[in-house]
Amino acid sequence: MRMSNLFVQTLREFPSDAEVMSHKLLVRAGYIRKLANGIYNYLPLMWRVLRKVENIVREEMDKAGAQELLMPFVQPSELWQESGRWDVYGKELMRLKDRHSREMCLGPTHEEVITSIGRESIRSYKQLPVNLYQIQSKFRDEIRPRFGLLRGREFIMKDAYSFDADEKGLDKSYEIMAEAYRRIFERCGLETKMVQSDSGAIGGSVSHEFMVLVNEEAENNAGENDVFYCTKCAYSANSNHAVSVLTSVETDGKFTKAEIIDTPNTHSIEELANFLNIPASVICKSLIYVVDSKYVLALIRGDKTVEETKLMNVFAGNDIRIARNDEIEEIMQNSELNAIAGFIGPKGIKGVEIVADETVKDLKNFVVGCNQTDKHLVGANWGVDIELPIKIADIRLVEEGDKCVDCGADLKVTRGIEVGNIFKLGTKYSKAMNATFTDKDGQEKPFIMGCYGIGISRTAAAAVERHHDENGIIWPLAIAPYTVIIVPVSDQDEVQMKTAEEIYNKLLASNVEVILDDRSERAGVKLKDADLIGIPYRITIGKTIKDGLVEFKTRATNETETISPEEAIQKILAL
């Protein structure tokens, strides 16, 4: 490709609406252009990168025994009614009507469609296992798209679905996919961590996410997930799923007599602990949440934080948020109580489901809200002053310094970008949609399914997030849009131009993906652009060509060597 023909427009400055590096760089280097909120044009350079990622994914999926197909992007509502998700998926599902007023949606994922394919085509256990995948644009009407390609509304995804006859088969399919995923990300030049995760709205039991870890020091951290990992063993998990053993702290309070005392203006745990001069760990914190449309009172030890996804899962909910003040007022009125947030407690409260975190059950002589503003109950004990809630669960957010449940070593936290996700779905969809096969014993059984996603466009963006410097992108070789760029310093120097053309033609003849910067620009412009665009190797032809030498630069290390054109060609061919 000649640079003079390449459809690319680099910008001198970063776009003002971008926050994270991958977004800033991809726009500035002319890879993407926003069309609408969360919707981007993939310009020619970007499309080349995406196709590279896709092809790596294809090769590894095919190698793993999966077969590619393509399902419709627009789907009928009927299938979603069958699975039950039409009503629970929420506003992320982009719904629309066709000319006959039939309800349709833009595919955010394809469990329903693949299940319908499975039930129509797979009749016997002899046809199993099957793993089908596609690479396609998905649409999710995200509440807040951001970070460019890292969280768009329209994005490119590889989604695979496995069908097995039994759990053992699923375990095997799952392990094969996990292994394929490890290879895919490694080939894309991305170090990933496979972490346990919540299985969320898609449903199912076991799931893991593949996280690209991003360093904490980065100014704008694009990692949207907290990943906890053990410093000693292999345990790692998304914060929405992580569990831990706590280090022991004071849980027996100093108040030995149960009484309600004045605690004016102690709206937060910190204020209350300071006022009473006690550790937060002898306070029982009470928080009111709205799960779907139900009120929930969550109790947790004062020094700990509620993990909202865990709490939501206790009630098998789809949506959770902390209650607003007017909703708390409503609950108080219905309970014939009167307290504002900060003084809420479990005693006497009505119209809410109560769940206690495991941390509260061992509290003794503790402090808790008593539903009277500016007062708390101190010296409380379960079963004496307040009944211990029946529902006890782990709804606690793990913190750095907690201990690993597997080996007892310290847990640490880091930020990660989720680029892949694998789920054991089990029979969630096959049962709901009546997708069955005939097993060995002649019985009709629902398929045991799994699903496996990779964000293709997100993976490319994550690669930029992970590999760049102050001058621009540094593409891993395997997904770079071009392998090498040839830069003659002056287009007016005939020898330079002639040499550049020769190297260009030789590399082209060997099927190397090469750019010749034949533009009539000053050297600085061409060199800046080469760095910004992030081509892994650069052959610069300058004055030293008089001595038969060119400069060979490796973008990843910014190291250069002065060698002959032929040597430069050989170095590229040897990659």
Place this chain on the structure above:
RNA sequence: CGGGAUGUAGCGCAGCUUGGUAGCGCACCUCGCUUGGGACGAGGGGGUCGCAGGUUCGAAUCCUGUCAUCCCGACCA
């Protein structure tokens, strides 16, 4: 949806407080000059000032509404 901010040329911004009919840098076009890290000079093209109302002799500027975008929380590949 809640909290905060912004909409002026392809990109980055000034002008708005104190109304008088739009400007700077980059990019783009022409000519000259220049060619190892985003040169320079001269000339040029491009904007219903997000949109709709209102106030006014007159609105980018003041008022009202509306739309869009960005940031912080809930979503997820």
